[in-house]
Amino acid sequence: MLDNLAGKITDSELEVMKLLWCAKDALPVTAIREELQRTKGWEPATIKTLISRLVSKGVVRQEKRNVYYYSPVITEKEYSSWATKDLITRIYNGKARDLIASLVNSDGLSQDDIAELRELFKVEE
Amino acid sequence: MLDNLAGKITDSELEVMKLLWCAKDALPVTAIREELQRTKGWEPATIKTLISRLVSKGVVRQEKRNVYYYSPVITEKEYSSWATKDLITRIYNGKARDLIASLVNSDGLSQDDIAELRELFKVEE
DNA sequence: ATTCGCAGGCTACAACTGTCAACTGTATTG
DNA sequence: CAATACAGTTGACAGTTGTAGCCTGCGAAT
Numbered sequence A, B: 001m002l003d004n005l006a007g008k009i010t011d012s013e014l015e016v017m018k019l020l021w022c023a024k025d026a027l028p029v030t031a032i033r034e035e036l037q038r039t040k041g042w043e044p045a046t047i048k049t050l051i052s053r054l055v056s057k058g059v060v061r062q063e064k065r066n067v068y069y070y071s072p073v074i075t076e077k078e079y080s081s082w083a084t085k086d087l088i089t090r091i092y093n094g095k096a097r098d099l100i101a102s103l104v105n106s107d108g109l110s111q112d113d114i115a116e117l118r119e120l121f122k123v124e125e
Numbered sequence C: 001a002t003t004c005g006c007a008g009g010c011t012a013c014a015a016c017t018g019t020c021a022a023c024t025g026t027a028t029t030g
Numbered sequence D: 001c002a003a004t005a006c007a008g009t010t011g012a013c014a015g016t017t018g019t020a021g022c023c024t025g026c027g028a029a030t
Helices: A011-022 A029-040 A044-056 A076-091 A096-104 A111-123 B011-022 B029-040 B044-056 B076-091 B096-104 B111-123
Strands: A060-064 A068-072 B060-064 B068-072
Touching (some): A011 A076, A029 A068, A076 B011, A076 B076, A076 B096, A096 B111, A111 B096, B011 B029, B011 B060, B011 B068, B029 B044, B029 B068, B044 B060
């Protein structure tokens, strides 16, 4: 269900998704515009384009009220786990453990991270 | 040193890089072409374009012999660790452990993987 | 009711990507 | 030496991405 959709979210579009993911309910353009104009310095037109593209791609749903309200079709977790899997496929020959190994031996993780992960693996199973 | 370069390697270009990374020495176009024509079904022209672009981007070096020989400027490890860091920045708000947590709770890892990782963390430090 | 602001839809446009063809010069081969 | 083959260079062309303007109609404010 994600294979066709999520792969297509670009960097700029992702900023819009992040905002929608934060919001608990659907948002009108006004709200999206205000936030992204401030944080990203984008023109209203740019923001409208990004939203339209996300709707075309099927990852954002629009709900007609007085004005359209937008909400994400896929969750942030779905997306990030898809993106991670995609990285593993493309770069680590499908081997997830190679990704982690790479993180471990390249300053990708702080000591804190490592400690926390050790916990994580202890709890698991 | 990577920030400027590596980010720009596209999917198609990556296939060329993978080949160069596998080879122990620099390769002439002939060798690259043979392999990618067979495995990817690309036309010679396509392959030549990809190589040129990689050279322009500075991630592949050409060495003049009778004919140019090509070799990677960045190592596979450098690239993959950059790409991973990039993913973490863009999607996991810079928190590496969130990436791993996501992998752990989403079928990203097989039981084998988990076992192996547990080993990895035991050995570390 | 007239005006004003803006949501939505359409258009634009340069840079980047995925694919590839045509030309040009040099090296190999008969 | 003439013909062939192909590396290297340049151009091409459609689709995607980043960024943004214009126009039209509706709803809010005067």
